[in-house]
Every structure is written in C-alpha cells, then in structure tokens.
Amino acid sequence: MRAFVAEKTDDDVTRGVRDDFELEGADGVVVDVEYSSVNYKDGLATIAKGQVARISPLVPGIDLAGRTADGQAVLAHGYGLGVSQHGGYAEQARVPSEWLVPLPDGLSARQAMAIGTAGYTAARCVMALEAAGLAPGAGPVLVTGASGGVGSTAVDILAARGYEVVASSGKDPAWLKALGASEVISREEAAGDASRPLEKTRWAGAVDCVGGAVLAGVVRALSYGGAVAACGNTGGVKLEATVLPFILRGVSLLGVDSVQTPIEARRETWARLATDLRPPHLDEAITREVGLDGLEDALSAVLRGELQGRTVVRVAV
Structure with missing residues (x-):
C-alpha cells in the first residue's frame, strides 16, 4: 500500500512516500484510512531531534478517520498512534479496538480530521x-x-x-x-x-x-x-x-492531555464536538488540503510555525 514513512538512519531520518509498504502484525482492527491531518507532533516524528518516534520505520499521523472492513465509520487519535505504532499517513492502519471512536452523526471523515487531535x-x-x-x-x-x-x-x-x-x-x-x-x-x-x-x-x-x-x-x-x-x-x-x-x-x-484520555471520555468529547461544541467555522478552518505526496512540504511548514488553521491529509484516492 501507499504510505508516508519516516525511517531513522545513522544520524538522520529519511522520509517520503513508499508505494509498497506492508502493514505487519495481526492485532487490532484494520481501518481503511480516508483522512488524517498535520500536527506539530507529526513533524517532530519525522526529524532526528524530534524525540517523538518510538519505532523505525514509522508511518506518522497521530489521528485518522476511515472505515473498518464491516463498513463502520470510525476515527482514532492519541495513545500510541503515529508514535509507537503506525498512524494515519497510510492507506490502511491497524488500530486496537479500544482506541476506536465511532464517527459521530453529522461529521464526515474530512470534517472529523478538520477537528482532529x-x-x-x-x-x-x-x-x-x-x-x-x-x-x-x-x-x-x-x-x-x-x-x-x-x-x-x-x-x-x-x-x-x-x-x-x-x-x-x-x-x-x-x-x-x-x-x-x-x-x-x-x-x-x-x-x-x-x-x-x-x-x-x-x-x-x-x-x-x-x-x-x-x-x-x-x-x-x-x-x-x-x-x-x-x-x-x-x-x-x-x-x-x-x-x-x-x-x-x-x-x-x-x-490538558489529549494522548491518554480514557476512551469513554474521548467518545463523549467527540459526541459533543458533533453537537454543542461543534466549531461553527469547521469547514473554513481547513486552510490547506494535501495528499500523501504533499506531506513533505506540509510537515516542514508546521515545524517552522508557518501553518495557519488546519491542514487535512487526503489519504484515500
């Protein structure tokens, strides 16, 4: 599958799109990823001094939205996603079931990642x-x-x-x-x-x-x-x-921590993000949309503090 991969070398990190990346392991629910987003932590996961990545090679992307094999619309973020296990910058991700949040009614996958982490x-x-x-x-x-x-x-x-x-x-x-x-x-x-x-x-x-x-x-x-x-x-x-x-x-x-929030509180928060806490300018918050091929520039920009608003990543073609 296509994936944006960061891999450590002796004293640096190489990053870029690979067309033949294999999703290893048998644990977790396979999610066909539709959208992810660009976060500062994602940028740190792709540089030598970032001190974020826990495995190499790593598919970054600390949040994602997509569908499971049975068609359930879900999202996931935090815990070890994009840090200690492969994240959202790939066509598929394997996510522990206890990390998954049902996509609330009224939010598309793209809107969910406009909110994102x-x-x-x-x-x-x-x-x-x-x-x-x-x-x-x-x-x-x-x-x-x-x-x-x-x-x-x-x-x-x-x-x-x-x-x-x-x-x-x-x-x-x-x-x-x-x-x-x-x-x-x-x-x-x-x-x-x-x-x-x-x-x-x-x-x-x-x-x-x-x-x-x-x-x-x-x-x-x-x-x-x-x-x-x-x-x-x-x-x-x-x-x-x-x-x-x-x-x-x-x-x-x-x-305020967004990484280890207990899953019930996480699901409750997302239910409110679709209702009384929904940002009224949600669609306008997306100031940039990129595909996997555009991630190199977007990650460099977020590390330089140049991004404004939300940058979503269109994973599914």
Missing part, C-alpha cells in the same frame, strides 16, 4: 475551564497561539458559546476575528512583564497553547478565581512563576 484538545480545554466555573460574561478569555490548530478551534468554540475571546498571535488578525475573536494581541503582550510576580488582572480564563514565558504571563494576569487550561509547549517547557497568583488570587492551572 487539535480540535479535540481545544474542546477538552473548554470543558476543563467550564468545569472550573468559567461562564460567559465573566470577562475576557485569552487564547494563546491562536493561529494554530488548537488555538483557532478554541477561539471558534469559545466565541460560539458566548465568551469574549482575545486571541494572541503574530499572524493574520482578520482571520481570527472572522472566527469570533474580539481582539488580537501579540505574544509579547500576552507574556507581559516577567519581572513582576503579579500583573493587573485581565483574563477571566485562558487556553494556553504556547507554554513558557507566555503561560507565566497569563497566570500573572488572571482575575481572582480564574483558570488557564494549558495544553502546549511550543514556547518552551519551563514555567518561571511564583506562588503568588495561586495563593493571593486563587487561580488554577489546569493541565
């Missing part, structure tokens, strides 16, 4: 904030890294639910405002003044896709009782902060 993570962030007590009308909600897949979907979902959304991005503000952002600020403004343990309260809540200095700045500017759902680290893994926002303002830092 990124949109799923955004939904989990929104759910975490609302479980922590955030409600529309509480004040501005900041979304950092807003032009990426997670951030742009978070903007779309939050705005549709009635929140005042402020987006932090260095890219096209018009696009983010079309998704519902009331204002677009720079990453530097979101990071604020690192020399201060506390800053003027500004955010009722936040979705942080960046980490590092930006996340620290968000925490310093949260309103009393506010919360930030943290899900990314493109800006660094270190968090240089004090305890003052937590003990003087009672703020919360909510970690």
Whole structure:
C-alpha cells in the first residue's frame, strides 16, 4: 500500500512516500484510512531531534478517520498512534479496538480530521475551564497561539458559546476575528512583564497553547478565581512563576492531555464536538488540503510555525 514513512538512519531520518509498504502484525482492527491531518507532533516524528518516534520505520499521523472492513465509520487519535505504532499517513492502519471512536452523526471523515487531535484538545480545554466555573460574561478569555490548530478551534468554540475571546498571535488578525475573536494581541503582550510576580488582572480564563514565558504571563494576569487550561509547549517547557497568583488570587492551572484520555471520555468529547461544541467555522478552518505526496512540504511548514488553521491529509484516492 501507499504510505508516508519516516525511517531513522545513522544520524538522520529519511522520509517520503513508499508505494509498497506492508502493514505487519495481526492485532487490532484494520481501518481503511480516508483522512488524517498535520500536527506539530507529526513533524517532530519525522526529524532526528524530534524525540517523538518510538519505532523505525514509522508511518506518522497521530489521528485518522476511515472505515473498518464491516463498513463502520470510525476515527482514532492519541495513545500510541503515529508514535509507537503506525498512524494515519497510510492507506490502511491497524488500530486496537479500544482506541476506536465511532464517527459521530453529522461529521464526515474530512470534517472529523478538520477537528482532529487539535480540535479535540481545544474542546477538552473548554470543558476543563467550564468545569472550573468559567461562564460567559465573566470577562475576557485569552487564547494563546491562536493561529494554530488548537488555538483557532478554541477561539471558534469559545466565541460560539458566548465568551469574549482575545486571541494572541503574530499572524493574520482578520482571520481570527472572522472566527469570533474580539481582539488580537501579540505574544509579547500576552507574556507581559516577567519581572513582576503579579500583573493587573485581565483574563477571566485562558487556553494556553504556547507554554513558557507566555503561560507565566497569563497566570500573572488572571482575575481572582480564574483558570488557564494549558495544553502546549511550543514556547518552551519551563514555567518561571511564583506562588503568588495561586495563593493571593486563587487561580488554577489546569493541565490538558489529549494522548491518554480514557476512551469513554474521548467518545463523549467527540459526541459533543458533533453537537454543542461543534466549531461553527469547521469547514473554513481547513486552510490547506494535501495528499500523501504533499506531506513533505506540509510537515516542514508546521515545524517552522508557518501553518495557519488546519491542514487535512487526503489519504484515500
């Protein structure tokens, strides 16, 4: 079958499309893949310094949507997909049955991958904030890294639910405002003044896709009782902060993981992504569609931070 494969050499990784790749093993459900998507983690899985791939050769693609042999429409993402076992960048994938999510009514395979791992993570962030007590009308909600897949979907979902959304991005503000952002600020403004343990309260809540200095700045500017759902680290893994926002303002830092979510919670989240958490600009979120032959350029672009919105991968011909 055709597959996009990354394989380690002595000190590098070769990657590209192979026409004769064999799907090995007998465990799991065989899925005829229709669509996948491009995520930052997929890019890391194809470079020597990415520290993501656990096997070689590897078919990347941390999410996929397609059909089983009996015709059931399914999707899968997270766990070891595209990391420790072959993922969505191939015409077929073998997926453990306990990882599969029935494709919800109202979503096509293409739309499911327009949401993909990124949109799923955004939904989990929104759910975490609302479980922590955030409600529309509480004040501005900041979304950092807003032009990426997670951030742009978070903007779309939050705005549709009635929140005042402020987006932090260095890219096209018009696009983010079309998704519902009331204002677009720079990453530097979101990071604020690192020399201060506390800053003027500004955010009722936040979705942080960046980490590092930006996340620290968000925490310093949260309103009393506010919360930030943290899900990314493109800006660094270190968090240089004090305890003052937590003990003087009672703020919360909510970690959001999309890889190991228990399957029942995963299926519930996808059911909501097809209903009350469905991004209203779902089709417009797809800013690029590529086939397997276009993955080389798309993966390089995502690593350079050049992609905006969602890039879906059309696997089935």
